[in-house]
Amino acid sequence: MNIETRKTIKTYRIEVTGIVQGVGFRPFIFNLASRHRVPGSVSNTSEAVIIEINTTSEKNVVKFIEDIKKYKPSPALIENVEYSEINFKEFKNFQINKSKGNHYKFQLVSPDLATCKDCVRDINNPGDKRRYGYPFTNCTNCGPRFTIIESLPYDRPQTTMKKFDMCPQCEQEYLDQLDRRFHAQPVACSLCGPKLWLTDNHNRTIEYKDPIQKAVQKLKQGCIVAIKSLGGFQLAVDATDACAVKKLRSRKNRPHKPLAVMVGNIKQVKENFKLSPREEAIIDSPRAPIVLLEKKHKSWLAPEVSFYNRQEGVMLPYTPIHHLLFNTIDFPLIMTSGNNSEEPIARDNREALDRLSSISDFFLLHNRDIYSRYDDSVVKVMDNKEMVLRRARGYSPYPVKISLDIGNKAILALGAQEKNTFCILSQNYALVSQHLGELDDVDSFNFFKETLKVYQRLFNIHQFDMVVHDKHPAYTSTRYARQFKNIPILAFQHHKAHIASVIAENHLEGDVLGFAWDGTGYGDEGKIWGSEIFIYHHHNFKRWGHLSEKLIPGAKAAIKNPYRMAISYLYEIYNQKSGASSFSDFVFNCCPHFKNMIKQHEIEIMAKQLKKQFNSPVTTSMGRLFDAVSSILNLTHTISYEGQAAIRLESIADESIDKEYDLPLCHNQLDDISLIEQILEDIQKKIPASVISAKFHNCLVGAIIDICKMAQDRYNICQVALSGGVFQNSFLLSKTLAGLKENGFKAYTNFKVPVNDGGISLGQAYLAALKLKKEN
Numbered sequence: 001m002n003i004e005t006r007k008t009i010k011t012y013r014i015e016v017t018g019i020v021q022g023v024g025f026r027p028f029i030f031n032l033a034s035r036h037r038v039p040g041s042v043s044n045t046s047e048a049v050i051i052e053i054n055t056t057s058e059k060n061v062v063k064f065i066e067d068i069k070k071y072k073p074s075p076a077l078i079e080n081v082e083y084s085e086i087n088f089k090e091f092k093n094f095q096i097n098k099s100k101g102n103h104y105k106f107q108l109v110s111p112d113l114a115t116c117k118d119c120v121r122d123i124n125n126p127g128d129k130r131r132y133g134y135p136f137t138n139c140t141n142c143g144p145r146f147t148i149i150e151s152l153p154y155d156r157p158q159t160t161m162k163k164f165d166m167c168p169q170c171e172q173e174y175l176d177q178l179d180r181r182f183h184a185q186p187v188a189c190s191l192c193g194p195k196l197w198l199t200d201n202h203n204r205t206i207e208y209k210d211p212i213q214k215a216v217q218k219l220k221q222g223c224i225v226a227i228k229s230l231g232g233f234q235l236a237v238d239a240t241d242a243c244a245v246k247k248l249r250s251r252k253n254r255p256h257k258p259l260a261v262m263v264g265n266i267k268q269v270k271e272n273f274k275l276s277p278r279e280e281a282i283i284d285s286p287r288a289p290i291v292l293l294e295k296k297h298k299s300w301l302a303p304e305v306s307f308y309n310r311q312e313g314v315m316l317p318y319t320p321i322h323h324l325l326f327n328t329i330d331f332p333l334i335m336t337s338g339n340n341s342e343e344p345i346a347r348d349n350r351e352a353l354d355r356l357s358s359i360s361d362f363f364l365l366h367n368r369d370i371y372s373r374y375d376d377s378v379v380k381v382m383d384n385k386e387m388v389l390r391r392a393r394g395y396s397p398y399p400v401k402i403s404l405d406i407g408n409k410a411i412l413a414l415g416a417q418e419k420n421t422f423c424i425l426s427q428n429y430a431l432v433s434q435h436l437g438e439l440d441d442v443d444s445f446n447f448f449k450e451t452l453k454v455y456q457r458l459f460n461i462h463q464f465d466m467v468v469h470d471k472h473p474a475y476t477s478t479r480y481a482r483q484f485k486n487i488p489i490l491a492f493q494h495h496k497a498h499i500a501s502v503i504a505e506n507h508l509e510g511d512v513l514g515f516a517w518d519g520t521g522y523g524d525e526g527k528i529w530g531s532e533i534f535i536y537h538h539h540n541f542k543r544w545g546h547l548s549e550k551l552i553p554g555a556k557a558a559i560k561n562p563y564r565m566a567i568s569y570l571y572e573i574y575n576q577k578s579g580a581s582s583f584s585d586f587v588f589n590c591c592p593h594f595k596n597m598i599k600q601h602e603i604e605i606m607a608k609q610l611k612k613q614f615n616s617p618v619t620t621s622m623g624r625l626f627d628a629v630s631s632i633l634n635l636t637h638t639i640s641y642e643g644q645a646a647i648r649l650e651s652i653a654d655e656s657i658d659k660e661y662d663l664p665l666c667h668n669q670l671d672d673i674s675l676i677e678q679i680l681e682d683i684q685k686k687i688p689a690s691v692i693s694a695k696f697h698n699c700l701v702g703a704i705i706d707i708c709k710m711a712q713d714r715y716n717i718c719q720v721a722l723s724g725g726v727f728q729n730s731f732l733l734s735k736t737l738a739g740l741k742e743n744g745f746k747a748y749t750n751f752k753v754p755v756n757d758g759g760i761s762l763g764q765a766y767l768a769a770l771k772l773k774k775e776n
């Protein structure tokens with residue numbers, strides 16, 4: 001380079017942040033630079049991708065950045081690009097530098113991605129000697145990421161792939177900038193990569209040469225096969241084989257809860273389920289979640305897969321193992337998490353054999369280790385938007401951005417007891433963990449602690465400035481919070497955190513009317529809340545209304561047995577009526593079906609229990625109202641999974657009915673006793689349960705709209721937030737959103753985090769951030 005060029009050529013530094021590691025970003029920059037004919041370098045640091053180039057003008061830099069944004073690899077997500085001129089450095093060509101660690105800030109980590117179309121082509125191409133039928137094929141656009149990363153920066157020695165040495169051909173691909181596998185960290189082939197084999201449930205190897213074919217044969221025979229998938233084990237069984245499905249249900253001790261299915265291709269999905277363009281885009285995306293789809297009239301699944309549910313959880317194959325299985329299977333497979341009811345998903349071969357050998361007949365194992373457990377995510381489309389119900393594979397640890405920025409401080413929010421997630425907040429990134437399950441299970445709690453460590457290491461957050469937990473004194477997370485010393489520990493009420501999660505993810509400012517309708521949450525005064533209507537004003541919550549107070553006869557026993565809640569409501573009504581005969585006669589008269597299932601004696605015992613308030617906590621839970629109505633309508637009297645009674649009640653609701661019951665708000669209480677009386681009258685009139693269910697749902701919609709109108713008149717609030725497990729009910733939520741919009745309100749709910757307790761940690765973190773901001 002002569003003196004003249006040195007005068008005209010400058011050096012610019014471009015810094016790109018976002019999900020830019022493990023997504024083929026450096027090779028992409030390499031190719032882009034050669035197209036722009038700019039020499040320079042690209043390197044990963046733990047916080048960003050740094051590009052340095054030699055060029056003559058700032059205009060070229062701007063053009064280069066425009067192309068970065070325009071042509072970036074599809075899994076990449078660019079949050080920010082900054083550039084500046086730096087001291088002159090001479091580059092002869094363009095080079096990819098080794099990663100540099102950095103211990104100050106954090107770098108976003110890419111979730112795992114479903115096998116891309118090119119890799120599917122490779123595994124189906126007999127001409128490709130190394131990848132044909134190879135179950136660990138991947139490239140820079142697809143494959144494992146988060147589940148195999150031990151620490152950042154994302155390079156092979158920091159992943160569970162470190163134990164596999166690349167063969168010369170793989171190394172060639174890894175080093176060739178024109179190759180799709182250029183710098184793909186998990187790159188491997190049949191010569192050098194992980195191997196698959198099939199064992200029986202005593203860990204005796206059955207097949208090493210063609211384990212997929214052998215597994216298919218076993219599935220066709222009605223066997224249960226445990227498959228080591230991306231983030232843990234899945235249990236597979238023929239979803240059209242009623243006997244096999246029943247066997248899985250009984251061994252897994254899961255009598256009723258719907259089971260997700262994997263369907264071989266999009267054509268079969270369309271044949272059997274209603275699929276909107278939005279739903280198709282989601283199910284076929286690199287995230288490849290389970291999508292709740294409406295069954296077409298004639299489903300080809302065994303009825304035991306999801307019983308009366310209108311919807312079915314459906315996903316497409318998302319790893320090469322799945323694709324290879326479906327190459328020779330033309331039926332859908334149940335593909336459910338490899339665990340016993342509420343345990344975390346099994347991760348290691350040994351652990352899976354220990355825990356799942358009583359469930360599964362065979363095991364499709366391999367030797368690529370899983371570092372982080374990762375369940376399948378569950379989503380549905382609501383209001384033509386993607387609504388995440390369980391956030392895990394493909395979604396976490398992608399952050400939710402909030403409008404508050406707390407800079408380099410860090411907040412840890414511990415979430416709720418059920419469907420637990422935690423949330424780490426730093427800057428304005430809320431890193432909501434993947435679904436961790438029920439914390440009262442010891443294994444789940446270990447999973448929680450183990451995942452928290454992973455997040456702290458990956459995101460370089462070693463100290464917290466504030467820790468938040470739920471107000472419930474007996475929650476595992478509350479006890480866990482106490483171990484943090486010398487930092488502020490805050491507790492927020494469960495339903496306030498629900499509403500805060502909506503405010504956080506929708507970046508709401510100003511006053512909000514919040515409806516937190518839920519199963520259970522510890523109230524400010526120690527009672528069990530669950531139908532809260534809040535006025536959120538100047539960052540403070542006022543509990544403005546709720547259902548009238550009821551007793552839960554037998555506490556936990558009543559949650560498993562919705563008929564107990566029905567009896568509680570009937571007891572209230574009985575007490576208000578003078579001159580009625582005995583309570584049991586009253587019950588049998590109102591609901592004749594109870595004659596066949598509850599003995600007179602049991603009813604009288606419950607009446608005594610309610611009278612003395614013995615082991616009968618006070619509640620205002622909306623979930624318990626759904627339970628009572630479901631039992632009063634002779635739908636569900638005992639349950640084996642949360643929400644079962646409400647789901648059944650929703651499933652029968654006749655959508656063509658627009659009539660509703662009255663549910664007035666008097667003295668800040670919704671009069672649900674009079675609502676039950678109206679339902680009893682309809683039962684006497686022999687009105688069908690499908691109509692009663694619709695009128696019940698409609699009256700809740702009507703009540704929300706009426707209350708919003710009242711709040712608008714009195715307090716001039718027009719923003720409404722809906723959250724809590726009850727709003728998983730599609731009938732209720734879609735009608736409420738539509739009704740509110742028609743009446744000129746701005747209605748918000750949770751889309752990015754679950755509307756159920758999985759979203760609580762985000763709300764807690766947000767409330768803590770407000771506090772932190774106020775104090776500084």
Ligand SMILES: [Zn+2]
Nearest residue numbers: 116119139142
């Ligand atoms: Zn690929």
Ligand SMILES: [Zn+2]
Nearest residue numbers: 167170189192
């Ligand atoms: Zn190889």
